[in-house]
Amino acid sequence: MTHVPRNNLKQEQGQDIVLPVPISFDREWLKDLESRLDKGGPWGDWRLSRLAMEGEISGLVESFEELQCMKHLASLSPLPHQLDTAHKVLFEMSGRAILADEVGLGKTIEAGLVLKEYLVRGLVSKVLILVPASLVLQWVRELNTKFGISAVAQKKAYSWDNDIVVASMDTAKRDPHKELLISREYDMLIIDEAHKLKNKKTTNYQFVQELRKKYCLLLTATPVQNDLGELFNLITLLKPGQLGNQGDFAANFVVDKRVAKNENQLRNELSKVMIRNRRGEGPVTFTKRKVSNVPLTLSPEEQTLYDGVTSFVKDQYQESGGNLSSMLSLVTLQREVCSSRDAVFVTLVNLTKKLPEDSPRRERMIELLQQIRTVKANTKAEKTISLIKEMNEKVIVFTEYRATQEYLLQYFRNHGILSVPYSGGMNRGKKDWMMDLFRGRAQVMIATEAGGEGINLQFCHHMINFDLPWNPMRVEQRIGRVHRLGQQNDVIIHNLSTTGTIEEHILHLLHEKINLFETVIGGLDTILERFEKKESLEKSLYKIMLEAESDEEIRSKVGQLGQTLAELKDGILSESEAAP
Amino acid sequence: MTMTAQQVQKHVMDYLEATECQIIEKSPVHVTVKLSPRADQMLTDRPYYWGFVERTGAEPQTLSFTFVFDPEKYDAAASVPAPRSGTGPGSRGLASQTPWGSGAAAGPGDGTPGGNPGPGAGSNPGADAGGAAGAPIGGGKNTAANNGPNDGLLGRYFGVTPVLPRLGPGLIRREDITFGSRRLRQIWSAAQTEGKCLYLFEATGNHQRMTLFSAAYEPWLAVCFKVELSCDLKREELHFIGISLLTGEIKENFNSILDPLELTPRLPENVHIQPYEISLSSGAGLLERHILSKLSGQDYSWAEAARRRLQGELEIIDAYYSELLKEQGEEKRIAAEEQHASRRKETIWQYEPNISVSPVVYGLFHLRKQ
Numbered sequence: 001m002t003h004v005p006r007n008n009l010k011q012e013q014g015q016d017i018v019l020p021v022p023i024s025f026d027r028e029w030l031k032d033l034e035s036r037l038d039k040g041g042p043w044g045d046w047r048l049s050r051l052a053m054e055g056e057i058s059g060l061v062e063s064f065e066e067l068q069c070m071k072h073l074a075s076l077s078p079l080p081h082q083l084d085t086a087h088k089v090l091f092e093m094s095g096r097a098i099l100a101d102e103v104g105l106g107k108t109i110e111a112g113l114v115l116k117e118y119l120v121r122g123l124v125s126k127v128l129i130l131v132p133a134s135l136v137l138q139w140v141r142e143l144n145t146k147f148g149i150s151a152v153a154q155k156k157a158y159s160w161d162n163d164i165v166v167a168s169m170d171t172a173k174r175d176p177h178k179e180l181l182i183s184r185e186y187d188m189l190i191i192d193e194a195h196k197l198k199n200k201k202t203t204n205y206q207f208v209q210e211l212r213k214k215y216c217l218l219l220t221a222t223p224v225q226n227d228l229g230e231l232f233n234l235i236t237l238l239k240p241g242q243l244g245n246q247g248d249f250a251a252n253f254v255v256d257k258r259v260a261k262n263e264n265q266l267r268n269e270l271s272k273v274m275i276r277n278r279r280g281e282g283p284v285t286f287t288k289r290k291v292s293n294v295p296l297t298l299s300p301e302e303q304t305l306y307d308g309v310t311s312f313v314k315d316q317y318q319e320s321g322g323n324l325s326s327m328l329s330l331v332t333l334q335r336e337v338c339s340s341r342d343a344v345f346v347t348l349v350n351l352t353k354k355l356p357e358d359s360p361r362r363e364r365m366i367e368l369l370q371q372i373r374t375v376k377a378n379t380k381a382e383k384t385i386s387l388i389k390e391m392n393e394k395v396i397v398f399t400e401y402r403a404t405q406e407y408l409l410q411y412f413r414n415h416g417i418l419s420v421p422y423s424g425g426m427n428r429g430k431k432d433w434m435m436d437l438f439r440g441r442a443q444v445m446i447a448t449e450a451g452g453e454g455i456n457l458q459f460c461h462h463m464i465n466f467d468l469p470w471n472p473m474r475v476e477q478r479i480g481r482v483h484r485l486g487q488q489n490d491v492i493i494h495n496l497s498t499t500g501t502i503e504e505h506i507l508h509l510l511h512e513k514i515n516l517f518e519t520v521i522g523g524l525d526t527i528l529e530r531f532e533k534k535e536s537l538e539k540s541l542y543k544i545m546l547e548a549e550s551d552e553e554i555r556s557k558v559g560q561l562g563q564t565l566a567e568l569k570d571g572i573l574s575e576s577e578a579a580p
Numbered sequence: 581m582t583m584t585a586q587q588v589q590k591h592v593m594d595y596l597e598a599t600e601c602q603i604i605e606k607s608p609v610h611v612t613v614k615l616s617p618r619a620d621q622m623l624t625d626r627p628y629y630w631g632f633v634e635r636t637g638a639e640p641q642t643l644s645f646t647f648v649f650d651p652e653k654y655d656a657a658a659s660v661p662a663p664r665s666g667t668g669p670g671s672r673g674l675a676s677q678t679p680w681g682s683g684a685a686a687g688p689g690d691g692t693p694g695g696n697p698g699p700g701a702g703s704n705p706g707a708d709a710g711g712a713a714g715a716p717i718g719g720g721k722n723t724a725a726n727n728g729p730n731d732g733l734l735g736r737y738f739g740v741t742p743v744l745p746r747l748g749p750g751l752i753r754r755e756d757i758t759f760g761s762r763r764l765r766q767i768w769s770a771a772q773t774e775g776k777c778l779y780l781f782e783a784t785g786n787h788q789r790m791t792l793f794s795a796a797y798e799p800w801l802a803v804c805f806k807v808e809l810s811c812d813l814k815r816e817e818l819h820f821i822g823i824s825l826l827t828g829e830i831k832e833n834f835n836s837i838l839d840p841l842e843l844t845p846r847l848p849e850n851v852h853i854q855p856y857e858i859s860l861s862s863g864a865g866l867l868e869r870h871i872l873s874k875l876s877g878q879d880y881s882w883a884e885a886a887r888r889r890l891q892g893e894l895e896i897i898d899a900y901y902s903e904l905l906k907e908q909g910e911e912k913r914i915a916a917e918e919q920h921a922s923r924r925k926e927t928i929w930q931y932e933p934n935i936s937v938s939p940v941v942y943g944l945f946h947l948r949k950q
Contacts, residue, residue, distance in 0.1 A: 017872045019935065020880045021809075026938035029777075029803065030864045033942060036777055037860075046843050047598040048775025049941040051591060053804055053835070055768030056818060056940050058583055058759070064813045064882055072760030094812040094889065094930065121814045148762050185929075212922065214930045239893075240923060241900025 061121050065091055069116040076146050078113060079485065081277045082106050086113035088275060095215030096238050098194070098274040100223045104286075104484055105277050107219045108139070111190055112147045114217060119149065124187035124215065125163055127151075130208075131192035133168035137428065139192070140166050169196070173207040185212045194218035197237060198230035208237055223274065228254050235273055242273050287461075288490040289483055291517040293507060296383055296498050301375045306337045306501060308371050309344065312364055317546050331502075331542045336401060338503045339467040340408075341375045343401035348372070380496050381411050384464060387494060388417060388444060395462035396438075396445045398478050400469055405446050408466070418442045424449035447481075458486040464494045468506055470538045472516055476524055479517070493517050502545055505558045509541075513562025514569060527568045537561075583759040585609070589649040592757060595619070595767045599774075609650040609657075612752060615642045622770035623763075646754045647763070778943025783842040784851060795851045796949040799825040801863040802834045803942040805871055811886030811933040821870060822945065823863045825856040830870050838945065853946055871937060883933035890931035897923050 036043065061068055067087055070078075078086075082105075089097045089110075095118065099107045118124035129151065131139050136153050143151040143164070152159060154167035160180055169191070172181055189211055191197065197205050197218070216238055224231050232249050235242050243249045243266075255261045298306060313330045320327060329351075336343035352365045388395055397419075399405055405421055412419045420434045420442045438445040439459055460482055469475055483491040495517070497507045510516045531537060540561060548554040583591075586608075593611065596603065599619040605612040615623065620642040621630050633640045648654045757763050784795065802822030809815045822834035831837060847853075858866075901920035905913060 017869070017876050019872070019876055021883045021933045021935050023872070023875070023935040023937065025868055026936070027864070029939040029942045030861060032777055033944070034860060036779070037944075041779070043779040043845055044775035044777050044941070044943070045598050046775070046778060046780060046845075047594055048771040049778055049943075050775075051594050051598070052768055052772035052775055053818070053820070053940055054591065055765075055771065056804075056806060059765075060818060061814055061816045064815045074758040074760055090813070096930075122808065122816075123810060123812075123814050148760060150762065209919070212926060214926065239896070240919075241896040245900050245903040247903070 059120070067113075067117060068120045069113055072120055073116065073147065076109075078109055079106065082110050082113060085110045085275050085277065086117060089114045089217070090117055093273065095188075096217075096273070098218045098220065098223060098234060098238060100220055100274050100276040102276070102278050103221045104480065106485060107221070108142055108192070109146070110275075111192075111217050111219060112143060112149070114215075115143075115188060115190065116147050116149060118188060118215060126184070126186050127164040127188045127190070128172075128181065128186045128211070128213075129164070129166040129190040129192070130169045130172055131166060133170060135192060136166050136168055169204060173203050178207060182207075182210050182212070186214070188215040188217070189213035190217045190219070192219045194234065195220040195222050195230070198233055200233050200236075205233065205237070223276070231270075235270075239273055243269055286483065286485075287487050289479065289518050290490055290492045291495065291511065292492065293495045293497060293511065294383060294387070295504075296379050296496060298498050298501070299375075299377060299379050301377075302337070302341075302379060303500075305341070305344075305368070305371050305375055306334070306498075308368055309333050309337050312368060313546070315364075316361065327546055328539070328542050331545050334502055334545070335467065338380075338498050338501050339399060339401050340378055340381070340404040341372050342403040342407040345369070345372050346401075346403045378407070378411070379498070380466060381408060383496060384408070384466065385412070385415055385417070387464060388412075391462055391492075393462055394438070394443055394445075394460040395464060396447060396457060396460055396482065397464045397466050398447050399466040400448065401467070402448055404466065405448050408446050412444060412446075417444055419444035419446055421445075422447040422449065456484065456486075457482050458484060458488075461487060461489040461491045462494070463491070464496065466496055468495065468497075468503065468510065470506060470541050472510060472514065472524060472537070473528060475510060475516055500551075502554070505554055506541070508555075509558050509562045513559070514565050527565060530568055531565060585649045585758070588757060588759055588764060591764065592647055592649070592767060595771055598771075604644070609653045610646060610648045612644065612646045614644045617642055619770075622773070623766060644752045646752050648754060648756045649758070651756045651758075772940065776939070776941045778941060778945070780843040780845060780943065781847055781851075781946045782948050783844045784848040784948075791850070797851050797853045797946040798827075798949040799853060799856055800831075800834075800945045800947060801825055801860060801867070801942075802838075802945055803864075803867055804835075804940040805867075805937050806940050807871065807875070808936050808938075809882070809933070810936070811883065812889070812931050813882075813886075815882070818940070819871060819874070821867055823858070823866055823870075825858045825860070825863055826854050826949075828858055828866065830866065837947070841947070843945070847946075851948075854949070868937075875935065886931050886933045890927065893927050893931065894924060897927060 067083065067090070069086070070083075081101075085099065085101075089095060089099075095114070099110050101107050101110070115124070115127065129139060140151050140153045143149040143166070149164060151164040151166050152162045154160065154165050154171065157176070157180075159165060159167075160177070167177075171177055189208075191208065196202075197208055199205060218234060218238060220234075223234060232243055232246065244252065253262055253266045313327075313334060316330055317327050329347075333344055333347055336347055348365055348369055352362060352369075355362050355365075384397065397408065399408070402423065405423065409419055409421055418441065420437045422431065422434050422438075422445055426434070434445070435457070438457070445457070445460075463478065463482055465475075465478070469478075479491070479493065495507055495511070497503045528537060541558070544554060544557045544561070548557060589608075589611070596611070596613055596615075596619065599622075600616045601619050602614040602616070603611060604614060617640050620626070620640070624643050630640075632638065755763060781797065800822045802820065804818060804820040807817040807819065809817075819832065820834045821830060821832050822837070823830045897920070901916060901923075904916040905920070
């Protein structure tokens with residue numbers, strides 16, 4: 001017991017104990033206590049005080065080095081590589097990193113783990129998350145449901161005052177938001193799809209550079225798209241100087257803008273700021289994809305209709321004198337015939353409505369509409385039913401057309417198969433509901449949309465492409481719904497294709513030429529980006545279909561196009577092997 | 581440290597009881613409760629509603645919840661009385677709501693138990709399809725309800741929107757509470773807000789009332805300090821220490837002194853408080869000093885390491901910008917300077933070690949003099 005006489009107190013306090021680290025005391029409590037003594041209360045309940053202390057004890061961070069977040073995340077079981085990544089970001093990279101996993105390895109989960117850890121440790125409270133507009137709600141939902149992090153989507157100006165805000169980059173970088181955000185300090189900044197920050201001169205880049213942040217995560221599946229300089233820019237955003245200055249970087253690491261030198265050294269330097277997990281590496285294994293192409297022959301009525309539409313399209317194109325842009329929608333008619341009569345019917349009716357009363361086209365179109373009436377059966381739908389009955393498991397059917405979707409719903413129901421629809425126009429609640437119904441009791445889901453906000457259907461491993469999109473990215477998105485982490489079985493992909501139609505050519509291109517179905521193509525978006533510098537792939541295809549005189553010509557032109565894509569793919573493959 | 585479902589339940593029950601909430605139903609894995617106005621204000625985030633009640637003097641309608649501590653067991657028990665085959669109107673929806681017999685369904689304000697579509701199904705958006713299908717049928721809006729599951733399913737797609745979780749008097753919302761869940765954190769923080777500042781006496785028991793001499797009570801100023809040692813990483817410590825305002829004696833682990841005692845907010849009969857020899861602010865100063873001297877004996881290699889990391893980072897940054905600063909053009913140079921300064925600031929913010937000390941709870945404790 002140390003008895004301290006009152007008059008000695010002041011002096012004793014005066015002797016400073018100096019710590020090697022600055023220390024600050026929160027002294028508000030003394031004022032609070034004194035004011036309550038003056039007023040005679042109110043006083044706290046001892047039971048509640050004890051509860052508060054027990055809460056503190058349970059959440060106490062007792063060690064500098066150990067992930068704390070997992071004990072707060074009862075319902076989440078991250079994969080080993082995701083935990084490793086979180087660990088590295090915290091303890092080796094001090095919270096500034098590029099997360100560059102390949103598509104489908106769960107970068108969002110990794111970012112969520114890192115964020116949760118910092119929140120639990122109390123090192124972060126103000127957070128800004130910038131993502132493409134289409135992903136805002138998905139981020140908010142994932143952070144809330146999977147991580148118990150109260151993130152909100154930025155909607156109004158006052159939304160910025162929340163602690164954890166998810167906003168679209170396009171909104172944030174504009175005034176008046178920009179000015180507000182730059183005036184603040186963020187404990188953590190997370191940017192999804194960060195490859196959009198590759199160019200130093202863009203407003204995106206300059207905006208992010210101006211933001212004041214302590215920790216920072218940049219997420220991208222394609223850290224290098226066109227040249228190594230982009231990577232340099234990205235790192236400069238995060239940790240300027242990590243790869244030396246621009247001159248050093250060029251001298252030390254770059255041979256050609258796409259070819260790196262001193263690879264090992266570069267890789268070593270990069271590993272201090274970037275984590276890239278790859279598919280097929282380490283413990284993450286994906287099941288196989290098995291492709292079965294189902295060639296079908298149109299019934300005589302369908303064939304007649306197809307020929308009718310084809311010659312109509314060709315004639316119109318010639319009449320228009322080769323004016324492409326107005327003709328593109330007509331090719332859609334050809335594609336639609338291959339899907340269902342309902343699809344082509346709806347489009348034809350709409351086109352007819354737009355024409356003036358006396359247009360000569362009108363008559364041709366009405367003729368075609370009459371022809372549609374003669375088509376009674378749908379070859380593809382019949383085949384689909386027999387496929388579904390044969391597999392007797394859950395299956396997702398993708399089509400490009402709402403009319404086909406409606407038709408199939410009806411058709412399946414008449415054949416005693418329970419199916420649910422899924423389309424882009426549904427609101428989120430309905431989408432989730434349809435997904436639950438599919439998981440619970442419907443055997444079939446008929447979807448017109450695969451992209452946008454994720455639908456995750458790991459419990460299903462059959463998919464039928466009733467018709468194919470002409471954009472390879474969308475095909476990959478479709479497959480990605482079922483072929484993803486958590487899928488236990490090999491994924492079986494059935495491609496329906498009608499012989500002697502444009503579908504045949506497209507399938508040939510996607511399957512034979514770029515082998516889209518069987519393997520995940522790393523950097524498919526990059527391939528397309530490079531290809532589409534001139535013109536979009538879809539448009540090129542439309543052009544070929546319109547201009548070609550014969551089936552043979554289509555074949556050879558599509559073949560050339562496929563060749564170009566294949567070369568781009570090989571080029572990118574060798575680059576990504578060379579680059580870290 | 582983590583907590584079992586039982587521990588979590590104990591914490592939640594402690595809070596609900598301390599705030600005088602009305603427990604409607606209770607089992608080892610859940611509790612259904614109607615909140616007291618006090619708890620409602622702390623937990624449900626309805627400032628406008630409470631503002632309205634305050635201004636108009638309306639009778640407050642507090643919310644009710646079913647807090648589930650072991651979702652797995654709760655769901656398992658819920659599915660027993662209603663086998664999956666039952667897709668009839670509402671059967672599953674209601675069953676999942678009353679796994680332990682009566683009580684939960686008869687929540688405040690709903691008069692018709694059978695026709696109540698709400699709580700069970702509506703509060704559980706993740707329910708399996710059977711449950712989801714039961715909900716709107718019970719709502720009595722769906723004409724296709726009796727035409728078998730197919731019609732019902734598509735009927736709802738074309739016609740009726742699904743029942744979304746709703747909040748309001750009369751509806752009981754289900755919420756799973758496990759360690760790490762937001763509600764538990766909220767309860768702790770509510771407990772701290774209401775319970776942080778204390779003024780308590782040791783209870784005497786009957787014995788003291790009967791004795792002739794009044795007992796001497798010693799005043800203690802005690803604070804539970806949270807010490808946060810941060811750099812780019814962080815560690816925390818809790819120190820509950822008390823100082824006698826009579827003698828200046830400081831005791832660590834003050835909770836171990838308080839735990840066995842019964843404490844009461846009222847001055848017991850036949851006791852007297854000895855006058856303070858030390859003022860509150862001096863006492864507070866001495867407590868701070870005690871913390872300081874405790875901390876001064878610690879190992880600070882973590883701070884040295886952080887400073888080394890900081891130094892390394894700053895060197896990289898300085899080297900990078902020193903090149904840029906040689907750039908031609910006034911404008912570019914100024915821009916680079918600004919960037920350099922702000923990047924340096926950010927880095928120091930990120931790595932610089934510091935310690936902060938803040939109280940969790942604090943107060944005056946009057947204990948029988950030993």
